[in-house]
Amino acid sequence: MSEPFYITTAISYPNGRPHIGHAYEAIAADAIARFHRLNGRDVRLITGTDEHGLKMVQTARDAGIETLQLADEMSSYFIEMCENLNISHDGFRRTSEPAHHEASKALWKAMEANGDLYLDRYEGWYSVRDEAFYAEDELETGEGDEKLSPQGTPVEWTAEETWFFKLSKYQDKLLNLYNEHPEFIQPESRRNEVMRFVEGGLRDLSVSRTSFDWGVPVPGSPGHVMYVWVDALTTYMTGVGYPDTGGMFDKYWPADLHLIGKDIVRFHAVYWPAFLMSAGIPLPKQIFGHGFLLNRGEKMSKSVGNVVDPMELADRFGVDQLRYFLLSDVVFGKDGTYSANAIVTKTNSDLANNFGNLAQRSLSMIAKNCDGQIPAAGEAAEAELQLINELDVCFEDIEAALTGGLFKIDSAIDTIRERLSATNTYFADQAPWALRKTDPGRADTVLYYTAEAIRRLAIMLRWAIPESCDKMLDMLAQPAHAREFQHLSTPIESGIALPTPKGVFPRLEMLENEAEAES
Known part of the structure; x- marks a missing residue:
């Protein structure tokens, strides 16, 4: 039990x-x-x-x-x-x-x-x-x-x-x-x-x-x-x-x-x-x-007119985007501050660029070059072994941050963000689009391990932005019963058919009135 x-x-x-x-x-x-x-x-x-x-x-x-x-x-x-x-x-x-x-x-x-x-x-x-x-x-x-x-x-x-x-x-x-x-x-x-x-x-x-x-x-x-x-x-x-x-x-x-x-x-x-x-x-x-959470560094007050309805923020930026910003940008236990510009910048950098772009590029290559199926992986090179080892350590670091009574929520998300960046670096360095022309088997290996990294990172981030991570796991055809931490060590299967990849994190843009208010 x-x-x-x-x-x-x-x-x-x-x-x-x-x-x-x-x-x-x-x-x-x-x-x-x-x-x-x-x-x-x-x-x-x-x-x-x-x-x-x-x-x-x-x-x-x-x-x-x-x-x-x-x-x-x-x-x-x-x-x-x-x-x-x-x-x-x-x-x-x-x-x-x-x-x-x-x-x-x-x-x-x-x-x-x-x-x-x-x-x-x-x-x-x-x-x-x-x-x-x-x-x-x-x-x-x-x-x-x-x-x-x-x-x-x-x-x-x-x-x-x-x-x-x-x-x-x-x-x-x-x-x-x-x-x-x-x-x-x-x-x-x-x-x-x-x-x-x-x-x-x-x-x-x-x-x-x-x-x-x-x-x-x-x-x-x-x-x-x-x-x-x-x-x-x-x-x-x-x-x-x-x-x-x-x-x-x-x-x-x-x-x-x-x-x-x-x-x-x-x-x-x-x-x-x-x-x-x-x-x-x-x-x-x-x-x-x-x-406390401060509006552009100021304590919220009705007399000042800076009290914000959280539902308006969720409608404006997206629920998971708001969740991600508050959990990652505020040092848990200390006062934090927020603004439209901070939310836009943080979510575009970490979610749209770092996570969403990686998934879109790699899964689109799988759709185009692998008949829309997870390719078979060849022998793992040093780059793949290092990638998987870093993902194992990532989960250990997340556990350490969120247990023991300190609840270092922002540190846990920082750890995931760093591993996302490392996965992006792996994908760019291995350049499977170029390998496709000279070594298709090696290109498939890189695509397989990139998909596996995305799967693990989506599971590891589900506690913070559950809806978006589930959409990411849907694109990897992962069943709903295989999305808990115990499934991190069960690698994605080669040959499973993937749906057409779709963007999970649309880029946010500052509105004119927001830019004027914060200038």
Whole structure:
């Protein structure tokens, strides 16, 4: 039986349509999930929407609609984004679902049974935009002495009866966790930030609200709904059947990876493990906080007018072209930047020129000179032995980059790109078009090994750009059941008939308005 691998995205807050940051995270999680599936693991990928909280109530009120109506509409856009970007999730969870309410109540009761919840009164600063409580010494000063959160968002003074979670009780346990399992929080910069925060002292956390009723009701406490982060984080367990702790839950929990944005690391790396420790539930193996995606180097803002709909980018450039750019051009874990020019340049260079042109030229020669069939290969010369050896090493490098908890996605793609370039060099140096005139058998050998290299590279890149790689494998007449990593060592068969070759990666061109905007 294959080893399970459970990965989640953050549970997106749907008070607005999804932006490119949501798309980036979903694509990265999907790429990691697809890699492990191709490597034979039993993968479960869960995503969803965190629909509760005061921010949703206020957004719905401002729009003059019911909160559930807003949640239904906005969640539909996130579901659509996943479909359009080819996200292979195994479940899309909404926190408004009855099953999720039951899971959240079960976690609450487990924490309560451990003596970690008590009723008191909260007076302090709250950011509606962050759905987060902040201490006075965490606040910053804005224009006109306005108090702001560490994220630069407005805060307001809140005073109400609330349930508290004994977060302070878990300070030493959390620090022990971070020290004994340095891989728990990655990358290293995020781990250091969290450790400094916890070492500074933890205060007990307000975990219920009474000023609105849009949320999961607190068991046995009328008028209280759970703090949005309690039930949002529980979604990760709802996705594997909690509170039923048999079957799916036993199979997939604890999660191997929570992939999140760096702005919500505190909730995942401090609150979440403390809740689970309290409830006696195993902790996830890793929290990875990726960076932000910037529009031409600037943080996206509605006031600046540079917020981009990821669906527009996918329609404009192509889904796989967008996926390839985001996965290859952004150093995973750090902030990245994008622009129309960067996407066009990267995809033309790596996909249209390096990959697509190689396939089109070599397969067109096979169609013309080999009756459209994979030719028989003669004895492999040093050039072929080196090519195949480099492809074997390529897969080893990809595995090393994408396992072990570091997820060097861009490095893995760089490795494939380098091998594509090496295959292009092999094809150009061997010049089968010239050999055809003097040594047809040798020309067939070169064409065979070029086709074999394209097959392997397409399989090795399927986790990043699945649709395009499948089109490439279709042109090589490879059956759908022979496209996983275990098939890399099974060489392409001579004599199989190939369809007429078609271009997989059309060249992109900058539009006039894009060039003007970026000049």
